[in-house]
Amino acid sequence: MAIQSRLEQFQDLRDELQQKALITGLKAASGYRKNYALIQRILQLSYFSFIIASTYRGLNPKPKGKKKQVDKTQTAAAGEALQRSTASGEKGDRDVEKVKEVTQTADAPEVDMSGSSRGKKGRKGKGPRVEVDAKFFEQLKRILRIIIPSYKSKEALLLMGHSVFLVLRTMLSLYVADLDGRIVSALVRAQTKQFLGGILWWMAVAVPATYCNAMIEFLQSKLALSYRTRLTQKVHEAYLSDDTYYQLGNLDDRIRNADQLITVDIQKFSTALAALYSNIAKPILDVSLYNYQLSQNVGAEGLIIINILVQGSAALLRAATPPFGSYAATAQKLEGEFRWAHSRLIENNEEVALYNGQKIEKNSIERSYFSLIKHINRISKIRIVHGMIEEGIIKWLWGSLGLVICSIPVFVKLPGIGGLAADMGSRTEAFVTNRRLLLSSSDAFGRIVSSYKELSEMAGYTARVSSLLDTMQEVKASRFEKKLVSSAGTEENAAVLRGRGKTEESSDIIFEDVPIVSPNGDVLVKKMSFTVKPGQHLLIIGPNGCGKSSLFRILGGLWPVYGGIVKKPKGSDFAYIPQRPYLSLGTLRDQIIYPHTVSEMRARGKTDEDLLKVMSVVQIDRIVEREGGWEVQREWRDALSGGDKQRIAMARLFYHQPRYAILDECTSAVTSEIEQIMYNHATELGITLLSVSHRPSIHKYHQNVLQFDGQGGYTFSKLDTERTEKRQALQEEKELLEQKLASVPVWKERLAGLEEAARSRPASPVAFR
Known part of the structure; x- marks a missing residue:
């Protein structure tokens, strides 16, 4: 009976709770119905606030935790430099022989040990993480x-x-x-x-x-x-x-x-x-x-x-x-690399054709293409599942x-x-x-x-x-x-790379303890000092790769100065004539006045008659009539011969009349007569010449000589024309005699063969009348 009584009490309690819950639910439903409009507004406001907040957060994500900064240690030896990239999980310690890149800052260069295929791109073989x-x-x-x-x-x-x-x-x-x-x-x-x-x-x-x-x-x-x-x-x-297009392609490797x-x-x-x-x-x-x-x-x-x-x-x-x-x-x-492979072939098509290297180039281009196609196919397969x-x-x-x-x-x-x-x-x-x-x-x-x-x-x-x-x-x-050569890892060369020199404006050209360094870290000359005053023509000689062109690029402001002081006139006072002059797109007149426009030419008080005069100096005034006048437009690099291109460049020099002219084998395709006319007329115009040439005939037009020995050394001295000509004649005679002496064993062998052949043949009867 007691159990039944407790069950009845429990049942009454449950019924009471159900009744209260029902009443509460009815009240809630009644309140919900009564305040339905207000509840809807609150829900709508909350919902659209959530949409706006979600959109804002999606468009303004919080930055992730800052990664540890890469430690870059600059020491006397570039081979001891370390760069630990925590983002890519790379190993920081490497040997000197594995130095691949250098970051050349305004204060000091920083050696990047990451390699050309890694670096900031992450793991090897992976693309940039985006x-x-x-x-x-x-x-x-x-x-x-x-x-x-x-x-x-x-x-x-x-x-x-x-x-x-x-x-x-x-x-x-x-x-x-x-x-x-x-x-x-x-x-x-x-x-x-x-x-x-x-x-x-x-x-x-x-x-x-x-x-x-x-x-x-x-x-x-x-x-x-x-x-x-x-x-x-x-x-x-x-x-x-600011020569960014040049520096981007020649002094930096990040943008190919x-x-x-x-x-x-x-x-x-x-x-x-x-x-x-x-x-x-x-x-x-x-x-x-x-x-x-x-x-x-x-x-x-x-x-x-x-x-x-x-x-x-x-x-x-x-x-x-x-x-x-x-x-x-x-x-x-990959698209860019495929296009670059084709551009490289177009740029070097003559050399490739002479070497019959089309098979190798075809393989190289097809590797670039199939790398692109492989990547695109991979993306296409991923898109199916997605x-x-x-x-x-x-x-x-x-x-x-x-x-x-x-x-x-x-x-x-x-x-x-x-x-x-x-x-x-x-x-x-x-x-x-x-x-x-x-x-x-x-x-x-x-x-x-x-x-x-x-x-x-x-x-x-x-x-x-x-x-x-x-x-x-x-x-x-x-x-x-920029990628460095292996010698950049030596202690002495690394010290040169860490330095920075100064450039000052002056009417003279003065180098004071200036190292000649290529962008890839190759120290050609550790320290160079010389002075060239206006009117003192300078002849620069030496073997290939010794630093002649590097010197010109420093003078032109294209390459950085790693030490010492360079005093020189402003860039507009220099003109450069290479062995293969650049001919722009445009009219024949544009080739003479480049980089001026016609309006700039008129503002200088120059006329077409003046242009014809400077062309007549180097005997190419006939080209105007031959090609059809000043306004004719052609692909001039193909329409003119090598000698005519060099004469066009000389006429361009006479038109601009700069204070200094850098001549890099610029008379190799013209006669000695035209060469003499060019040097004499440039001197009359007051242009100081800095010449690179292997032709002994130009020595007499220069007062000083800067000679590189190809081993990191140089000499700067007055040029003794007579002594130089005698030395050149003796050198030519010496080379001729050496060639003849080298042929003596061949001649002796041939003579012995002839004598042996004569002895082995019977004498032929001679008939006399």
Whole structure:
């Protein structure tokens, strides 16, 4: 009985709790129904606040934890330098023989032990690591400041116009969704008048809708073109100033194919950026407006629950998305290397043809091509699996969730929204409208998710364009990264590489303890001192590779000064005439006045008659009539002979009349008569000549001689023309006698053979008359 009594008490307690829970639930339901409008506003506000916050976080990711700075130790010996790269997991300790690169800073060079195939790119064989992270957005913001300089710029106005049409297109889509529901409702209810009216409105809406779509596409292409123009102008401004184009190709190894970056990568970046704005801004706007309208039609609760599921699946999709940014960057790099291989063949086609090296070059080019194709095929295979996952989630999973949302007002009675009691036409209208809104929202959200892949690819283009801008900035600040020769690792040469000299302006050319160093770290002369005053022509002689051309590049300001003091006139006071003169694109007149324009020539008070006079000095004035006048345009490097090219360069020298002229075997293709005329006329014009030539005939035109011995030594002295000519004659006679003496054993052997042949033959009878 006691147990039964306790059971009855327990049952009463349970009934009481159930009754209280029921009452609480009824009160909650009553309160929910009573405050339904307020609750919906709160849920909608919370939902859209979450959307805005998520979008902001996605576009402004927090930077990852700072990696440990790379330790760079500068010691007297470059071989003892260490560089530990924690990002790539490389070994920092290496032997002197494995020194590969050097970072030449304004204060001191830093030896980079990472090797040409590793370095900042990470593990060997891998491409640059590119991600949609804080670094990407920092690079993108920097480029955006270039392509959209102000809110009053043309690009900003185009962007505003583009945004207006995107908003109009979304508003039209909302209206079309509602119109679609009314048309189907009229069809279900057999309301002919309403149905035909809806069809007419449908056709009328097509006009502004198609116009909006056309304008969106037009403005997107205009934006891409404007972005490219701004960015190209900025790059050209940096690339074609301060000899950056020369230093980038000769003093630095980071950018091997600047032409590829400027002509192709900037175009792809601009197109991707213009498309990305449309592919992100419009879907975000669509999702916001469509979801707001859906929350009005089906309630915010169901929309929030479904969106939680969608966000989870989107996170899964992002996690399953491969690093397409890195793939895009690597593909562009391989494209550039393939193009560079062809450019290299074109540049050296004569040497390759003379050596019959087309088979080797074909193998080299095909290796570059098949590396590119292999990478593209790999990406294509990866896209198959990714495409299946993407379509399965976006189309099928989200489609089923959409049907669940559309069914809410049909199966559930919501306050203020027709439900079970509504007639067939109302339910059909609500279902079709919600279905279209949901499909549009799902499509917009799918485009947002898909745009992450496009964003990753654009990160690759952004990284390459940013690397070009960064490298040009580094080069302008005289911070280079160049592969070194093995001798650069010695203690003495490393000390030279760490130094920096000074350059001062002077009317004379003065070298005070200046080392002659090539960009790859080869110390040709440890210290050089000499002085050349105006009017004192200098002859420079020595074997190949001893530093003659390096000296000229230091004088021209092309190579850095690693020590001592260089005093020289400004760059515009120098002219350079190589053995193969450069002939530009343009008219015949342009070849004489290069790099001046016709307007600059006129401003100097020069006329075509003056040009004809300087050409007549070196006896090429006939070319004007032969080629068809001053305005004719040809590929002059092919139209003129080697001798005519050198005479054109001499006429160019006489036109500009610089204070100093560097002549590098510039008379090798002309006669001694023209050579004499050129030297005498240049002297009359007051041009001081610095000549490199192996022809003894030019010695008499110089007062000083700078002779390299090819072993790191040199002598600078007055040039004794008579003594030099005698020495040259004795040298030529000595070489001739040595050649003859070298032939003596051959002659003796031939004489012995003839004598042996004569003895072995019987004497022939001689007939006399």
